[in-house]
Amino acid sequence: MKNIGFLSFGHWSDTPYSATRSAADVLLQSIDLAVAAEELGADGAYYRVHHFARQLASPFPLLAAVGARTRRIEIGTGVIDMRYENPFYMVEDAGAADLISGGRLQLGISRGSPEQVIEGWRHFGYAPAAGESDADMGRRHGEQFFDLLAGKGFAQPNARPMFPNPPGLLRLEPHASGLRDRIWWGSASNATAVWAAQRGMNLQSSTLKQDESGEPLHIQQARQIRLYREAWAAAGHTRQPRVSVSRSIFAITNQTDRDYFGRGESGDHIGVIDNMRAVFGRTYADEPDRLIDQLRGDQAIAEADTxxxxxxxxxxVDHNAHVIESILTHVAPALGWR
Known part of the structure; x- marks a missing residue:
């Protein structure tokens, strides 16, 4: 059995064939797609975060709105670039969005990905400490955010506060109990997957990964997941971790599907991203029976729970709901995911 959700990058462009011509289109359609996906029986609505781009950027207003419009579906990110984040303010935003959703938030965070601008995080007021790289800064922000979610008091109360304080040191509010167990680290390498496991975060592994062996993505990713689970067990955490992988999968069930996706890629690609040699996963696009056979061989999907x-x-929205429904109806049952 698997949790199955969607991941949207939230692109918009004012072009003739785009259904999202503006930021307003993307935001409102992102909410509507989550509602539609919930009605279809999907388990999650996840959104990518990119700054200085015509894509979704500020996740918490969107997550709160989706939480208010839905009742069951998980709501998450994949991923928030922590180089741009104030961990303290983010705890407050995340706590509010989680409470609005009734405890359904699943936040994917990471040290970040290639950007639209040079050192964009500097424009947000952040800079690496002496001896740090920007990736180190992102991991530091991520650890601080994760620690603050525990809800322990750390701030000395004012002797003459505007409102009465509870006894002891104060924590950030609102506190969302249980959210700390629903934080995921987006990892592109085996080493950072182990790092996330040691700290007690869930694992997100996307459609690309650092090429560490020259093997296909799904084989390298499956090894990454096994290393993560081994590190989790060695760390002695008391709960079971969660692991997600992302895939581009399209079941061709009508002529429109064939027109859009009938030329699916048959293999992985190798490229350089952020000075890292990376393996990019293939697009799975075929008629359901052949698609099922192809997906049976994906070792990383087999290892993941999401x-x-x-x-x-x-x-x-309508066509994307159809894409999701086609997988849930024609593919997932045959593979034992449903």
């Missing part, structure tokens, strides 16, 4: 389907959001 599958995030990347959706082409610029095709609009």
């Amino acid at each position: 599958l995030l389907l990347t959706v082409p959001n610029q095709l609009g």
Whole structure:
């Protein structure tokens, strides 16, 4: 059995064939797609975060709005770039969004990915400490955010506060109990997957990974997941971790699907991203029977408990709901995911 959700990058462009011509289109359609996915029986609505781009950027207003419009579906990110974040303020935003959703928030965070601008985090007021890289800063912000979610008091109360204080040191409010167990680290390497396990975060592994062996993505990713689980067990954490992988999967069930996705890629690609040699996963696109056979061989999907389907959001809510429904109806049962 697997949790199956969607992952939207939230693109918009004012072009003739785009159903998302503006930021308002993307935001409102992102909410509507989450509602539709919940009605179809999907388990999660996840959104990517990019700054200085015509894509979704500020996740918490969107997550809160989705939480208010839905009742069951998990709501998350994949991922928030922690180089841009104030961990203290983020705890407050995340706590509020989680409470609005009734405890359904699943936050994916990471040290960040290649940017639209040079050192964009500096414009947000952040800079690495002496001897740090920007990646180190992102991990430091991530650890601080994760620690603050425990809800322990740390701030000395004012002797003459505006409002009465509870006894002892004060914590950030609102506190969302249980949210700390629903934080995921987006990892592109084996080493950072182990790092996340040691600290007690869940694992998100996307459609690309550092090429550490020259093997296909799904084989390297499956090894990454096994290393993560081994490190989790060695760390002695008391709960079971969660692991997600992202995939571009399209079941071709009509002529429109064939027109959009009928030329699916048959293999992985190798490229350089952020000075890292990376393996990029293939697009799975075929008629359901052949698609099922192909997906049976994906070792990383087999290792993960959660599958995030990347959706082409610029095709609009109706077609993306159809993409999700096709997987849930024609593919997932045959593979034992449902």
